[in-house]
Amino acid sequence: MKNLSKFVDELSIPPILKPRWKDAASSYYEVKMTDFKHSFHRELKDTTVWGYEGGYPGPTIEVESGEMVYIKWINDLPAKHLLPVDFTVHGAHKDVPEVRTVVHVHGACVEWESDGYPEAWFTKDFEKVGPYFRRQVYRYDNCQRACTLWYHDHTLGITRLNVYAGLAGFYLIRDQRERLLNLPSGVYEVPLMIQDKTFHQDGSLSYPKQPKKPVPELETSIVPEFFGNMLLVNGKVYPFLKVEPRKYRFRLLNAANSRFFRLKLDSGQRMYLIATERGFMQDPIGVHEILLSPAERAEVIIDFTNLEGKHIIMKNDAQAAFPAGEPVDEDTGTVMQFQVVLPLASVDTSVIPAFLMPVTLLNEQSSSRSRYLTLDDRMDSYGREWMLLDNKSWDAPISENPKLGSTEIWYLINLTKDSHPIHIHLIDFQVLDRRDFDVDRYKKEKTIHYTGPAHPPEPQERGWKDTVRADPKQVTRIIIKFGPFTGLYVWHCHMLEHEDYEMMRPFIVIR
Known part of the structure; x- marks a missing residue:
């Protein structure tokens, strides 16, 4: 359906979720996933969607930097999926429940047991759980500066369906420095x-x-x-x-x-x-x-x-x-x-600060290891497109095992025709540069032959990031310091159809 009238519905602002309890250092939330009717547009009939706490998007969770936040994510969804499930996709075979969820706070500094590992899924009332399920209540240490994060489903093999159905919301971290900047609020x-x-x-x-x-x-x-x-x-x-x-x-x-x-x-x-x-x-x-x-x-x-x-x-x-x-x-x-069209309620005293926050650049000389990782496009046995990282499937043995506190440079070598947003869990990183290279020669010789100069990161990339665009026919370099936790995490393309099939790999931070 197309040709809906534009600018006839007012923007909705998700409400701020209130904790069940809160003290000086910590807070506790319960967030339930349900199905409900939602109005996307006045000219559309109400749509059945899935969401957190009955809202689309889910309510905004707003916390303080350093605050210990506990969240019990509760699956109260129906047994049959809202959208067509492909049972040939990894993790979505018919030997697992059709409807399962696991929540990832995207960008969170968090222990791996609370990160939303794709095989740590759970069903309604935790009746069935995935092989990596560890806890019903997740703990978020929020050991990072003020920033915009978001939470969404991350279940192996059906992430694209669960997020498309509506399972997403904002997660905002505040701190005192942000308040002192006098930004619009x-x-x-x-x-x-x-x-x-x-x-x-x-x-x-x-x-x-x-x-x-x-x-x-x-x-x-x-x-x-x-x-x-x-x-x-x-x-x-x-x-x-x-x-x-x-x-x-x-x-x-x-x-x-x-x-x-x-x-x-x-x-x-x-x-x-x-x-x-x-x-x-x-x-x-x-x-x-x-x-x-x-x-x-x-x-x-x-x-x-x-x-x-x-x-x-x-x-x-x-x-x-x-x-x-x-x-x-x-x-x-x-x-x-x-x-x-609104009258000015009061004099605008907010500012666009000339200086926001010092961003210390990570030194390439501090890197203890460089990893050369390809982005690959293959065909499966049915003739369907099959996207991979480093030419490895999800179930292949773990090959990325950085040490806690170490700094590495990752070379993302894009051999496909598309750009891919690459997201790495747990950490933040900085973009070093992008550089054109000879793709055909690489496929034959497995060596990088650059065909042009390095391009610096774009304006919107000159800061701390957790997702980077890896463009075709280019090598994108990022520098990463791993920590503050050890454990099992994932890195993947965030085009959800690619992530589900099966452009995602586990990595483990070791001592």
């Missing part, structure tokens, strides 16, 4: 979760049961990527937000399955970039566009001062797949609208 700080969807005529979620080239032997089959034909923000299709003529802080999150977003304002004005995924940048940067691959976040300040009465549209022009796929159309190129 309160109602002037707005989270924006951007996704794409396709709907059936009856308003239900549409997710393909077969790829473009069906495999007759299979009842259902995974698709290489999913791209919806319309965009939504905070669970509303093409919403509008009424704003005052003043500065606003927006937390941008790409929570799409596979779609990239290159965001800009049709007014041509700058957005002031202040933070990457894992915290503030050193200095704000004025940009006209921001490219976000799936799971990447960015914080920006948009100044609506002296724009009374204006209607400003946030646009997207990223191809699907990125960077050389289909161009956007009127529907996939429109994100939302800002209507500068």
Whole structure:
């Protein structure tokens, strides 16, 4: 279904979740996953979705840096999946329950038992659990600076379905330094979760049961990527937000399955970039566009001062797949609208600081090891696309085993035609550079022959990150210090169709 009216539904702001109890150093939450009806657009019938605490997106969890947070994630979903399950995909065979969940706080500094390992899943009332299930109540140490994180499902083999069904929400960490910056706050700080969807005529979620080239032997089959034909923000299709003529802080999150977003304002004005995924940048940067691959976040300040009465549209022009796929159309190129129609409630005393936070660059000389890791595109026995990391499947023996406290440089060698957002659990890292190389020669000789100079990280990458875009025909270098915990984690492409089949690998931090 297409051709829905634009800017007729107001943007929804997810509520802040209150803890069940809280003291000076810790807090306890219970978060239940259920199915319910949700209104995506006034011209659509209400849609059955899955969500946390009855909301789409889930409620925002807001905590303090260093606060010990305990969360009991409760699965109260029906026994049959809302979307077509492919039982040929790893982890989703018919010998496991069809509906299972495990929650990952994306970007969290956390012990591995609370990280949401893909095989630590659980069913309704914890009746059945996966082989790596360790605890019902997760512990989050929040041992990091103020930043924008998010929580979402991470179940092996059905992550793409569970997240598409609605299992996602914001997780914000605050600290005193952030408060001293005098940024726009309160109602002037707005989270924006951007996704794409396709709907059936009856308003239900549409997710393909077969790829473009069906495999007759299979009842259902995974698709290489999913791209919806319309965009939504905070669970509303093409919403509008009424704003005052003043500065606003927006937390941008790409929570799409596979779609990239290159965001800009049709007014041509700058957005002031202040933070990457894992915290503030050193200095704000004025940009006209921001490219976000799936799971990447960015914080920006948009100044609506002296724009009374204006209607400003946030646009997207990223191809699907990125960077050389289909161009956007009127529907996939429109994100939302800002209507500068509210009177100024009080004098705007917030600022865009000249300096935000020192960002100490990791020294390449401190690296104890370099790892050369390929991004591979193969075909499975059914002729379907099969994405791999370092040419290894999920079940292959663990090959990445960094030592606690060590620093490594990872060379992400993209041999595929698409860009891939690579996410590494537990840690944050810095992007060193990208460099063109001869792909054909690498495939023949297994050696890197560079064909051009190194390109420095882009403006939205000049800070601490947990997800990086690895572009085709390029080697992307990142530098990582591993810690503060040991244990079993994963790294993967965050295009969820790739992650599910099966562009994900475990790694273990050892002493």
